[in-house]
Amino acid sequence: MNFDLSEEHKMLKDMAYKFAVNEISPISYDCDKEEKYTPEIRKKAAEQGLVGAWVTEEYGGAGVGFLGNAIITEELSRVDMGIGLNVVAACFGCEAIYYFGTEEQKKKYIPPVCSGEWVAAGAFTEPNAGTDVAGYKTRAVKDGKDYVVNGNKMFITNGTVCNFMVAQCITKPEEKKHNSFSQIIIPADAKGVIRNKLHGKMGIRASDTAEITFEDVRVPQENIVGKDGRGFHQLMHFFDVTRVMVSGQAVGLSQACLDTAVKYAKERTAFGLPIGSYQLTMAKLTEMAIKLESLRTLVYKAAWLVDAGKPDYHLAAMCKFLGGQTAVFCANAAVEIHGGYGYMDEYAVQKWYRDAKILELYEGTKEAEIMTIGRVLQSK
Ligand SMILES: Cc1cc2nc3c(=O)[nH]c(=O)nc-3n(C[C@H](O)[C@H](O)[C@H](O)COP(=O)(O)OP(=O)(O)OC[C@H]3O[C@@H](n4cnc5c(N)ncnc54)[C@H](O)[C@@H]3O)c2cc1C
Numbered sequence: 076m077n078f079d080l081s082e083e084h085k086m087l088k089d090m091a092y093k094f095a096v097n098e099i100s101p102i103s104y105d106c107d108k109e110e111k112y113t114p115e116i117r118k119k120a121a122e123q124g125l126v127g128a129w130v131t132e133e134y135g136g137a138g139v140g141f142l143g144n145a146i147i148t149e150e151l152s153r154v155d156m157g158i159g160l161n162v163v164a165a166c167f168g169c170e171a172i173y174y175f176g177t178e179e180q181k182k183k184y185i186p187p188v189c190s191g192e193w194v195a196a197g198a199f200t201e202p203n204a205g206t207d208v209a210g211y212k213t214r215a216v217k218d219g220k221d222y223v224v225n226g227n228k229m230f231i232t233n234g235t236v237c238n239f240m241v242a243q244c245i246t247k248p249e250e251k252k253h254n255s256f257s258q259i260i261i262p263a264d265a266k267g268v269i270r271n272k273l274h275g276k277m278g279i280r281a282s283d284t285a286e287i288t289f290e291d292v293r294v295p296q297e298n299i300v301g302k303d304g305r306g307f308h309q310l311m312h313f314f315d316v317t318r319v320m321v322s323g324q325a326v327g328l329s330q331a332c333l334d335t336a337v338k339y340a341k342e343r344t345a346f347g348l349p350i351g352s353y354q355l356t357m358a359k360l361t362e363m364a365i366k367l368e369s370l371r372t373l374v375y376k377a378a379w380l381v382d383a384g385k386p387d388y389h390l391a392a393m394c395k396f397l398g399g400q401t402a403v404f405c406a407n408a409a410v411e412i413h414g415g416y417g418y419m420d421e422y423a424v425q426k427w428y429r430d431a432k433i434l435e436l437y438e439g440t441k442e443a444e445i446m447t448i449g450r451v452l453q454s455k
Pocket residue numbers: 167197198199200202203204205206207229230231232233276284433436437438439440441442443
């Protein structure tokens with residue numbers, strides 16, 4: 076067993092972090108304040124192979140696998156998790172096409188995303204069903220050579236900036252719930268697609284989040300991704316890889332919190348001594364470091380398993396759970412160590428505190444991860 080990153084991964088880590096510091100850091104504060112999406116950063120990142128980096132070269136990606144992608148996500152998230160998301164989630168939804176789509180779909184949709192020209196979205200959640208992924212109501216009905224899609228999607232990342240989305244729709248209502256769904260590619264400019272940007276997010280405010288309505292949207296039947304009726308099962312596989320990516324965000328944010336808190340603890344004095352010399356501060360820093368180290372090891376392992384062709388949804392759920400918990404813990408501790416200053420928007424820790432919470436909500440709430448892990452534990 077070798078825990079060292081390869082030279083290629085080390086270079087990637089270094090390059091992604093430099094990119095984040097040089098390109099993202101200067102605009103981070105304003106984008107957060109103004110809820111500003113960052114297409115120019117996505118394009119620059121794509122030039123460096125950071126968009127859809129997990130995609131094989133054949134389809135326009137850098138071919139660095141999911142471990143490489145987790146490392147990129149981590150490094151961008153050390154600087155700004157929202158803008159980082161605009162880069163790494165520009166291809167969100169392409170995972171479904173890559174794993175289940177036809178050759179034609181892969182060649183049509185994935186390369187323009189990796190080149191930074193297009194943006195994808197994964198439209199699953201609905202206003203009345205998020206965790207209950209078998210409770211979605213959006214319908215796609217066959218009509219001639221088309222599907223006609225009607226329904227509503229909620230909280231869709233890249234919703235108003237995407238060129239296409241992979242949407243979860245019921246195509247076989249006569250079947251049992253789990254066999255009634257299909258995934259369908261819907262061009263964002265199709266007639267009847269109505270998109271509204273959601274404002275007022277607590278964190279990751281530079282990322283675009285939207286509600287989407289489909290009103291008699293007509294798409295060719297060839298836009299189905301994978302098998303008719305297998306959408307639910309495909310979505311479960313989708314989470315194997317996307318939860319690893321989201322956990323990479325948690326590693327990066329937690330690292331940023333730890334680094335900043337250590338620096339502050341060495342500089343700030345109270346009662347004549349640096350606050351880092353007091354054991355209560357040390358306990359916070361130590362717990363942050365232990366949780367972070369455990370998380371990074373788990374995330375890298377889960378990513379490595381995907382690259383080795385052995386994706387493990389149980390481990391992906393564990394990373395996602397630990398990721399949310401670690402990020403929220405580290406952000407909270409970082410704010411506390413900064414005292415009153417940590418509460419002011421001049422200090423990045425308050426932003427990280429707001430950003431961290433989403434890691435316990437999207438891509439499966441922490442309760443959803445518990446359900447997944449708990450079921451696996453009892454299935455043997
Ligand atoms: C910023 C942002 C970006 C997002 N991006 C996307 C995206 O790109 N694509 C997409 O499809 N979705 C996206 N989402 C949606 C996100 O995945 C859902 O919000 C999330 O899955 C939770 O669903 P919900 O909001 O409907 O909450 P609900 O499912 O209504 O859950 C509410 C609460 O009840 C709990 N709960 C539910 N069922 C159970 C149970 N059986 N046992 C115990 N507790 C339970 C939940 O854990 C949660 O605490 C995004 C959300 C946000 C906020």
